Amino acid sequence: MSDTTQPSGMASMDHTGMDHTENGSMGDLEGVVRVSPATVQNIGVRTAEVTVEPLRRTIRTTGQFKMDERGMRTVSLKVGGWVETLHADYKGAIVKKGEPLLELYSPELVSTQEEYLLALRNARRMEGSSDAKRLVEATRRRLDHWDLTESQIEEIEARGEPTRTVTFHAPTSGEVMHKNVTEGQRIEPGRALMDIADLSTIWLIADVNQQDLPWIEEGMPVRIRLVSDPGAKQEGQVDHIYNMLDAETRTAKVRITLPGGNRRLRKPGAYATVYLEARPTEATPVVPSEAVVSNGERDVVIQALGDGRFRPRPVMTGLETGGRVQILDGLSGGEQIVTSAQFLIDSEARLEGAMSMMMGDM
Numbered sequence: 001m002s003d004t005t006q007p008s009g010m011a012s013m014d015h016t017g018m019d020h021t022e023n024g025s026m027g028d029l030e031g032v033v034r035v036s037p038a039t040v041q042n043i044g045v046r047t048a049e050v051t052v053e054p055l056r057r058t059i060r061t062t063g064q065f066k067m068d069e070r071g072m073r074t075v076s077l078k079v080g081g082w083v084e085t086l087h088a089d090y091k092g093a094i095v096k097k098g099e100p101l102l103e104l105y106s107p108e109l110v111s112t113q114e115e116y117l118l119a120l121r122n123a124r125r126m127e128g129s130s131d132a133k134r135l136v137e138a139t140r141r142r143l144d145h146w147d148l149t150e151s152q153i154e155e156i157e158a159r160g161e162p163t164r165t166v167t168f169h170a171p172t173s174g175e176v177m178h179k180n181v182t183e184g185q186r187i188e189p190g191r192a193l194m195d196i197a198d199l200s201t202i203w204l205i206a207d208v209n210q211q212d213l214p215w216i217e218e219g220m221p222v223r224i225r226l227v228s229d230p231g232a233k234q235e236g237q238v239d240h241i242y243n244m245l246d247a248e249t250r251t252a253k254v255r256i257t258l259p260g261g262n263r264r265l266r267k268p269g270a271y272a273t274v275y276l277e278a279r280p281t282e283a284t285p286v287v288p289s290e291a292v293v294s295n296g297e298r299d300v301v302i303q304a305l306g307d308g309r310f311r312p313r314p315v316m317t318g319l320e321t322g323g324r325v326q327i328l329d330g331l332s333g334g335e336q337i338v339t340s341a342q343f344l345i346d347s348e349a350r351l352e353g354a355m356s357m358m359m360g361d362m
Helices: 037-042 107-125 130-145 150-159 210-215 342-360
Strands: 018-020 033-035 047-049 051-053 058-067 072-075 081-086 100-105 165-169 174-177 194-197 201-209 221-226 234-245 251-259 271-277 284-288 299-306 309-321 324-329 336-338
Touching (some): 100 107, 107 130, 107 150, 130 150, 201 210, 201 271, 210 251, 210 309, 221 251
Antiparallel strands (some): 018 033, 058 271, 072 194, 081 100, 174 194, 221 234, 221 271, 284 324, 299 309, 299 336, 309 324
């Protein structure tokens, strides 16, 4: 009976044509697997060269226009009364800062005006009296705290008698939203009467998938295609990335602030297609995504050494786009790596190793 045991350090061969060195499977990163040309052809091994280059990425997603929350102002009064005239009398009305919003009859305001005029008269009669001056300042301060303007207070002084109704003005320019008051209605202090949305800017809120977030940064340029005007060129940039991730959709929101002038095209609630132009990465080794094999704990590529020899290489991967992935550690560029049949190489190596062990025990 012939001795089939191989001398130490020599490789064994079987019908597959695979020469398996000691510790030669993919599980051992020092092992080298030798495969015959016929086997390489049969299992369809393909290779590619590791290039060194930057990666570029354009992320396409959908965004929705919303009001700029920083420009939202709620109108409420610090004094109660009856709304005798409502100038901004419908939702959607466009107002300018300083324009009249409503005229209020307030017994409290009327009595305070009377107190102020009386304090002024006493101060004139008692010229030089510090107490009289303090009383004038206190009543004037009450009118100021109730948001009467300087010109309104001066008008009361010039007229010498209280005005029955007081006009309150728009605190900002914009569109009236959520109107909650009608003419003739009695209102209490602090009640929200309406919101005014500043129209000078508008937000475009876009959803970005979790796997694309590493590409996103504040200040990155954005191209926008409007459903209502596909041919128009719209550009902007990301000015905020929201922290929370939607647990159901696995997306995060980014904000693009745009001029709000063209309300015909950029209406709140409307949708747009958003193209986020990611900055190119630094030049690093790059391989096809299919070349990377992962077992959940580490990533490996199979290097083709020539003459039918293959060796697994551990790598650290980075960003991925367009079927290519960065290699941050493990390759330097110029190597030939396997892009297909990696698992067949591994299985052939493991089979050959098992057969060698069996033959060694005979």
